[in-house]
Amino acid sequence: MLGLVQKSANEALAGHVAAQQLELGLDGLSLRDVELRDPDGEVVARAERIEARVSLPSLLWRRVLVRELHLVAPELLLVQDDRGFNLSRAVAAREEKP
Numbered sequence: 149m150l151g152l153v154q155k156s157a158n159e160a161l162a163g164h165v166a167a168q169q170l171e172l173g174l175d176g177l178s179l180r181d182v183e184l185r186d187p188d189g190e191v192v193a194r195a196e197r198i199e200a201r202v203s204l205p206s207l208l209w210r211r212v213l214v215r216e217l218h219l220v221a222p223e224l225l226l227v228q229d230d231r232g233f234n235l236s237r238a239v240a241a242r243e244e245k246p
Contacts, residue, residue, distance in 0.1 A: 149170055154167065160241065161238065162238065162242050163186050163192065163239065163240075164185040164187075167182045167198075168180050174204075175202065176199065176200050176202050177200055177202070179198045180197050182198050184239075185238065186234040186235075186237050192225055195223070196221035198218070
């Protein structure tokens with residue numbers, strides 16, 4: 149299941165998301181040792197744990213509606229250059245939709 153979550157995120161984002169562990173609950177999920185990298189492969193953000201409560205009915209429509217989000221030990225490594233912030237590039241859509 150962790151592979152599916154990472155694959156979905158990486159197909160949607162220009163950057164790259166990796167996590168070491170996924171725990172599923174009845175109304176959410178928890179990711180451990182999460183890392184976000186920009187398209188150049190540089191680390192942009194890390195968190196020891198991300199806990200998200202999601203709407204289960206929205207998953208039937210292939211949408212993720214996050215009701216609550218808790219970050220444990222978050223760390224941002226922001227860099228701005230002539231292309232803008234690395235965080236903006238990392239979370240940008242991989243493909244723009246018309």
